[in-house]
Amino acid sequence: xxxxxxxxxxxxxxxxxxxxxxxxxxxxxxxxxxxxxxxxxxxxxxxxxxxxxxxxxxxxxxxxxxxxxxxxxxxxxxxxxxxxxxxxxxxxxxxxxxxxxxxxxxxxxxxx
Amino acid sequence: xxxxxxxxxxxxxxxxxxxxxxxxxxxxxxxxxxxxxxxxxxxxxxxxxxxxxxxxxxxxxxxxxxxxxxxxxxxxxxxxxxxxxxxxxxxxxxxxxxxxxxxxxxxxxxxxxx
Numbered sequence: 623x624x625x626x627x628x629x630x631x632x633x634x635x636x637x638x639x640x641x642x643x644x645x646x647x648x649x650x651x652x653x654x655x656x657x658x659x660x661x662x663x664x665x666x667x668x669x670x671x672x673x674x675x676x677x678x679x680x681x682x683x684x685x686x687x688x689x690x691x692x693x694x695x696x697x698x699x700x701x702x703x704x705x706x707x708x709x710x711x712x713x714x715x716x717x718x719x720x721x722x723x724x725x726x727x728x729x730x731x732x733x734x
Numbered sequence: 735x736x737x738x739x740x741x742x743x744x745x746x747x748x749x750x751x752x753x754x755x756x757x758x759x760x761x762x763x764x765x766x767x768x769x770x771x772x773x774x775x776x777x778x779x780x781x782x783x784x785x786x787x788x789x790x791x792x793x794x795x796x797x798x799x800x801x802x803x804x805x806x807x808x809x810x811x812x813x814x815x816x817x818x819x820x821x822x823x824x825x826x827x828x829x830x831x832x833x834x835x836x837x838x839x840x841x842x843x844x845x846x847x848x
Binding site for chain 1: 782789827832833834835840
């Protein structure tokens, strides 16, 4: 199967707190897991990605962790700021790695 | 580079009319993808091209949808005839690498079919 599921669908956090979004995938052959951020009226933009030979990757306030055994990966945003408010999509590579299956997205709201 | 360019940004049309959406990928990118975004179904891959050749069109909903890529710098997605359930945001994205890698999305074309 090619399902990618995200939880929760909506997340509200106080500015300065951390936000965590979790995704599960079904295709055991998936080996590339990107996260995209979509702001209102714009296209999704890659913020971080991880490959299956790595368990964790960090870029400033953003980190992604991967558990291949359990088939889930998570996005962690620390010290959230109002500009982090957006829809976040996880995705997993499928079909010989040329395609991505996206989750339905999480609306993150950072409350000032 | 200007990024992936899509037109029109917004289109409102009546049921039964033909709709053509356009995309200019980033220069040098060999892969081009068309996605549809709705609240109910999220981001769905419709079709993708490699070096102007359609590789996988299994996501195209039905025969009313067609896509072409006549050259490396231009692609179209056509809906004929359009129906209200086609209302969505259509994104074009391009990628330079053969394997999994960053997709660069355009700003989308918001289609409303009345």
